[in-house]
């Protein structure tokens with residue numbers, strides 16, 4: 001069993017097959033071992049033959065699978081140093097069109113999935129010298145947008161969840177939120193396609209006049225997991241090209 005020492009930190013990233021999660025796995029793999037989990041079965045292919053990346057097919061809403069996942073990690077490592085909850089879904093629907101199924105699925109993946117991962121990771125996090133959690137919310141947890149009420153509610157709830165846990169789990173476990181603006185990923189591509197627009201158009205109204213790249217969010221996530229951010233907890237870090245400052 002290994003220790004998760006400074007030379008071999010251990011991380012877990014959900015939603016790791018694509019976009020922001022995949023970019024985060026790549027950055028964290030430079031400084032440690034990364035469990036890269038996603039419900040997309042393509043996760044193994046995405047990171048095959050990578051020494052310090054452990055890809056696993058896994059659904060963040062599945063309680064018994066979560067317990068098995070952390071048992072597997074605990075058999076290999078003493079602790080987890082950093083958890084990133086990035087798995088998320090975004091369903092576009094007006095209020096009238098938002099069925100119970102759409103609402104429940106959105107809250108299940110985005111909120112329950114985040115809560116479950118942190119709860120189940122906690123025993124291994126507490127064994128780390130400097131454990132940290134980063135939950136990925138959205139600028140839409142802070143400001144509104146039409147036809148995304150379930151998504152906005154789920155992302156705002158992540159902010160409340162992390163604020164509560166940052167106090168409950170202090171001083172041992174630091175917990176922070178990253179709230180991205182429009183980032184060039186599969187999620188934004190399909191959202192824009194539904195509106196008959198391209199990805200670039202989502203950035204035109206921002207102060208920085210462009211959408212972000214996944215690695216620009218991953219860099220902030222990585223900082224929040226590392227000792228360099230040792231006095232930062234309970235905070236919401238927007239990475240949004242200035243969107244929420246307008």
Ligand SMILES: NC(=O)c1ccc[n+]([C@@H]2O[C@H](COP(=O)([O-])OP(=O)(O)OC[C@H]3O[C@@H](n4cnc5c(N)ncnc54)[C@H](O)[C@@H]3O)[C@@H](O)[C@H]2O)c1
Pocket residue numbers: 014015016017018019020021037038039040058059060061086087088089090109113136137138139140179180181182183184185186187188
């Ligand atoms: N792209 C943006 O503009 C943007 C903006 C704000 C917030 N976000 C948030 O960033 C996070 C990452 O999104 P992205 O843009 O990289 O999108 P993405 O669609 O590229 O990646 C999301 C990943 O989450 C996985 N996933 C979905 N449900 C899952 C589940 N139940 N269990 C495990 N994995 C699951 C998907 O398979 C996918 O690989 C999401 O939480 C999203 O809400 C994205």
